[in-house]
Amino acid sequence: MTLSCFDLGERMLSVDEARAAILALVAEALPAETCALAQLHGRVLARDVVSPLDVPRHTNAAMDGIALAWPDDLEHASRWERVGQVRAGTRHDTPLLSGQCLGITTGAPLPPGADTVIMQEQLEAIGDNRVVVDRPDRVRRGQNIRLAGEDIAAGDLALTAGTRLSAAELGQLASLGMAEALVRRRPRVAIFSTGDEVTAPGTRLSSAGIFDTNRFTLCGLVAEHGGEVIDMGIIPDDQASLADALAEASGSADLVITSGGVSVGEADFTRAALAQIGELGFWRIAMRPGRPLACGRLGTQGTPFLGLPGNPVAAMVTFLQFVVPLLARMQGRDDLKPCCLTALADHALTGRAGRVDFIRGLYHCDANGTLRVSSTGAQGSGILSSMVKANCLIEVGEDREGVRAGESVTIQLLFRFP
Numbered sequence: 110m111t112l113s114c115f116d117l118g119e120r121m122l123s124v125d126e127a128r129a130a131i132l133a134l135v136a137e138a139l140p141a142e143t144c145a146l147a148q149l150h151g152r153v154l155a156r157d158v159v160s161p162l163d164v165p166r167h168t169n170a171a172m173d174g175i176a177l178a179w180p181d182d183l184e185h186a187s188r189w190e191r192v193g194q195v196r197a198g199t200r201h202d203t204p205l206l207s208g209q210c211l212g213i214t215t216g217a218p219l220p221p222g223a224d225t226v227i228m229q230e231q232l233e234a235i236g237d238n239r240v241v242v243d244r245p246d247r248v249r250r251g252q253n254i255r256l257a258g259e260d261i262a263a264g265d266l267a268l269t270a271g272t273r274l275s276a277a278e279l280g281q282l283a284s285l286g287m288a289e290a291l292v293r294r295r296p297r298v299a300i301f302s303t304g305d306e307v308t309a310p311g312t313r314l315s316s317a318g319i320f321d322t323n324r325f326t327l328c329g330l331v332a333e334h335g336g337e338v339i340d341m342g343i344i345p346d347d348q349a350s351l352a353d354a355l356a357e358a359s360g361s362a363d364l365v366i367t368s369g370g371v372s373v374g375e376a377d378f379t380r381a382a383l384a385q386i387g388e389l390g391f392w393r394i395a396m397r398p399g400r401p402l403a404c405g406r407l408g409t410q411g412t413p414f415l416g417l418p419g420n421p422v423a424a425m426v427t428f429l430q431f432v433v434p435l436l437a438r439m440q441g442r443d444d445l446k447p448c449c450l451t452a453l454a455d456h457a458l459t460g461r462a463g464r465v466d467f468i469r470g471l472y473h474c475d476a477n478g479t480l481r482v483s484s485t486g487a488q489g490s491g492i493l494s495s496m497v498k499a500n501c502l503i504e505v506g507e508d509r510e511g512v513r514a515g516e517s518v519t520i521q522l523l524f525r526f527p
């Protein structure tokens with residue numbers, strides 16, 4: 110049975126229950142579109158890519174030197190007649206006879222009959238067409254060659270549907286000669302901040318104002334996870350403005366995200382605005398930071414909507430737990446849970462049974478190669494510097510009162526530029 114976000118009521122939900130219910134807002138991946146190779150970075154493949162050719166196409170030289178058929182007896186291994194030269198980009202189709210070799214540059218196809226390349230540094234030229242091999246006992250048959258199809262053979266599955274394309278995958282598509290690929294459309298995510306106190310950076314701050322941080326953390330997160338941002342700005346705490354903004358966003362976006370305005374003090378007001386144009390559930394989730402959250406559908410298209418908490422760390426942590434899997438599903442990916450590792454706690458960590466604590470952490474490897482993690486320090490849900498310092502979220506599960514120094518704990522890796 111799939112949980113729906115509308116019939117969960119107002120009881121406290123577990124993180125897993127909330128994630129499942131939010132995922133149910135999206136039944137299938139967005140439509141596919143064909144994109145040029147140069148535009149594919151960060152996109153997700155909509156179908157498998159099968160190689161139309163062998164890579165490399167020909168067995169070829171891995172070094173500059175000579176190509177030859179290595180003899181069985183070392184007696185005939187040191188002196189060779191050089192009958193020509195083949196450079197990368199050309200071919201030599203005449204088979205070599207016994208005792209003959211061919212000069213070859215890296216990447217050039219081996220001539221018929223050749224099975225070995227000896228590198229230039231091991232050779233001495235005598236006259237124009239005689240070559241002496243230094244230490245022939247060190248040569249191994251088959252050395253310094255790259256076999257046709259050793260990277261990918263024709264007919265092999267090169268990349269699977271659902272793969273997000275980064276630098277290496279772009280190179281692989283290029284090596285197969287593919288100038289374009291079928292990928293999922295990027296999810297269009299409308300983002301706005303709410304709150305009378307919230308002020309755009311670059312404008313004057315009133316005496317009680319704060320700068321809008323969430324719109325920028327959330328825009329960054331959307332981009333990191335393959336989405337395209339529709340920036341809706343800041344909406345004041347006013348029911349009509351909020352309802353108008355939500356209605357407009359629901360018409361153009363695949364997903365609408367707000368931050369702020371869903372805490373207990375404001376819930377009734379926000380609820381009224383949302384009820385005008387959508388179907389909403391309000392949740393408390395057994396996690397810290399992160400409660401409360403609103404979830405539902407907007408407008409005639411039933412555009413998925415998530416109202417994240419206003420506190421900057423809570424907005425980021427809830428995005429990572431609930432919006433990232435949604436973006437993954439929209440792009441046809443099946444990794445719908447955060448990427449986790451296990452590390453040993455450097456020191457005691459606080460937690461509480463019945464709720465998941467997401468502590469901003471720094472993981473590192475100790476001298477023995479053991480993964481260890483420590484907290485970044487102060488953990489208030491408004492302390493954004495805790496996210497700036499972190500390279501992971503430490504997940505103290507709902508079954509634990511806390512973590513003692515040296516105990517193992519789950520960590521969720523955060524995206525960081527190297």
Ligand code: AMP
Nearest residue numbers: 302321322323369370371372418419420
């Ligand atoms: P709210 O959920 O609207 O009650 O907001 C909770 C806290 O987060 C308050 O201290 C707000 O001022 C703060 N907050 C809300 N939205 C933002 C934002 N976009 N940027 C920074 N802080 C915010």
Ligand code: MG
Nearest residue numbers: 303304369370
């Ligand atoms: Mg507010």
